Amino acid sequence: MAPSGTGAAARHRSANASLAILAVAQFLIALDYSIVYIALPSIGGEFDLTESTIQWVVSGYAVFFAGFLIVGGRASDRFGPRRLFIAAMLLFGIAAMAGGLASGTPTLLVARAVQGVAAAALQPAIIALINTTFAAGPERNRALSVWGTVGASGLAAGVITGGLLTTVSWRWVFLINLPLAVVCALAAPRLLPRIKAARRSTTLNVPSAVLCTGTVLSAALALTQASGKGWTHPSTLAGFAVAAVLLVAFLARERRSVKPLVDPLLTRTRWLMVGCGATALYMASVGNQFFVVTLLVQELRGYGPLAAGLAFLPMAVAIALANSVSARIVAVLGVRRTLTSAFAVASAGLLLLAFQTRGDSYLVDLLPGLLITGFAHGVIYVTMFIAGTADVEDRNQGVAGALMTTSQYMSGALGIAVLVLVLGPAPQQADFGWAFTATAVAAALGGVLAWFGLARPSSPPRPAPAVETVPVTGGEKP
Incomplete structure (x- = not known):
């Protein structure tokens, strides 16, 4: 019989392999949201699209993603996250191929909508698999940090990759997803753990x-x-x-x-509700920062697709670095102080960008703000999921993750609507300053929410007698 140490090492390797595939899947979801930004002018030029139509290349994905997340979360809990992961990943890859080969606007927009639906099934399945594979505490925090290092970087990597691929053809912005999706789907049956679906029912x-x-x-x-x-x-x-x-x-x-569809216990779990608020304010601040910076460098500074993409490279590095050290920061400061501090730093960085929009130097006027907000972005991303899912039992992890991500992307849609109003039809330097100020206010509100919302130890309410008892977890999270 193998020594116990050998068994523990094997389990550790298996968990790491699972985490790797989940991180790649999360990278795809985030990448696909932002990768098309820089390609939009090329897509619009080929299909002769108006401004109101071309925005649906981005919005079609985001709207259907947000719309189906709660259902995707419950499907993950009811039918098992691994099974849903495989099906959704295959659908995601097929839709990406259809978008890349589209010969007209209707096909492209339908493909984007289907990608959004597939991502809505993938996201809660990924979070459920992480939170049921790794125990709450340092082990899960480390897993979320690694997952976040790859996943959150996808938003920044999307604009960089989009700039590089658009120089060849905008179609590669979509086709690049296919090989990664196929690899994830084929590897999932062997690498991902089999987790029991909820016993209560197999019917949505x-x-x-x-x-x-x-x-x-x-x-x-x-x-x-x-x-x-x-x-x-x-x-x-x-x-x-x-x-x-x-x-x-x-x-x-x-x-x-x-x-x-949504267990009433979840809406009475305070840290989950604070996590939903944090994801909303994260997207309204550093999440929507990509939209403002992309317009700034392309429309005001005259950067081409490649230069605009590369402008985000230092920010992507800062995000990845922050993701990789977030678990250590949480271990030292705790969730409350970490999330509050990260939002405060993000607000300061966004205000710095607001005051420097009149300068023309990338190194002096843009780079410092991008590095500061990038680091804060990475810490916020990991910490908000540590807080939001800490006190949720396994059978509800999919819906809990879906609630947080729905808040995130609905806030993203609202934030962009507000930013479009602030920027106006022909934005000038002062308009960009006000847009960055708006995102800084959202980040400051995130800090206030984290400080007061996480002030007391989290203790989820007891469920009603008809629902099975949930173990209570108390105290500041490590």
């Missing part, structure tokens, strides 16, 4: 799922319309009205349902 609450998806889709569509056509446009107002009606219907259905 279909009415709640439809109402939930419709609510988020309507709200996301309305926000996208607001950014392109204005807040008072009939299509914007109609979208918000439909979202409000569906939300009321969803809440009423959930209250009456014996098997709700």
Whole structure:
């Protein structure tokens, strides 16, 4: 019989292999959100797209991603995250290929929407697999740090990679996803752990799922319309009205349902709710910073696609560095102080960019702010997921991760709508300064939320008698 140390080493290698494939998958999700930014002018030129149409190359992915996340999270919990991971990864790769080979606008936009749906199934499955493979505490914090090093860097790497690939052809912006998706899907059965699906049922609450998806889709569509056509446009107002009606219907259905789509215990778990708020303010600040910087360097400074992509390289390095040390920072400072400090640093960096928009030097006027915000970005990304999922039991990890990511991308849509309003149709230097200031305010609010929201030890409320008891975890997270 093999020594116990040998078995422990084998389990450690298996866990690391699982983490590697999950990190690559998360990289794809983040990459695909930002990689098309720099390619948009080339895509618009080939298909002769208007400004209001071309934004859907980005928004089509983001809207359907946000719209299907809660359903994806519950599907992960009910049917098992590994099974859903494989199916979603294959769908993601096929949709990416369809987008890269698209001969017209309808095919491209449908492919982007399907990619968003696939990503909505992938994201909660990834978080569930990490949080059920690694025990809460230092082990999970380290795993989230490694995952974040690759995943959060995808947002920055997307604009860099997009700039490089667009110099060859914009189609490679989509086709690059296919080989990575195939490798992940083929490796998953051997490398990912088999986790039992929830015992309560193998049937989704279909009415709640439809109402939930419709609510988020309507709200996301309305926000996208607001950014392109204005807040008072009939299509914007109609979208918000439909979202409000569906939300009321969803809440009423959930209250009456014996098997709700979102476990009521989750909405009473304080650290999860703070985590959702943190992800929203993260995206409204350093997350949407990519949008502002991309416009700044291309439209105001006149950078080409390659130069614009390379301008993000130092920021990507700072994000990766911060991701890799985030678990150590949390171990020393705790979640509350780490997340508060990271948001404060992000706010300072964004204000620095706001005050330096009138300068023309990349090294003096842009690089310092990008490095500061990049490091803060990396720390926030890892720490907010450590906080938000710490007190969630295994059977609800998929939905918990979906709630946080839905908050993130809905905030992203709202943030871009606000930034478009701030920048105006022909943004000048002062407009970019106000846009960076808006993101700095969002980061400052994130710091306030983290400081006061995580002030007391987290202790999730006891479930109602009909629901099985959840172990209570207390104290400041390591």
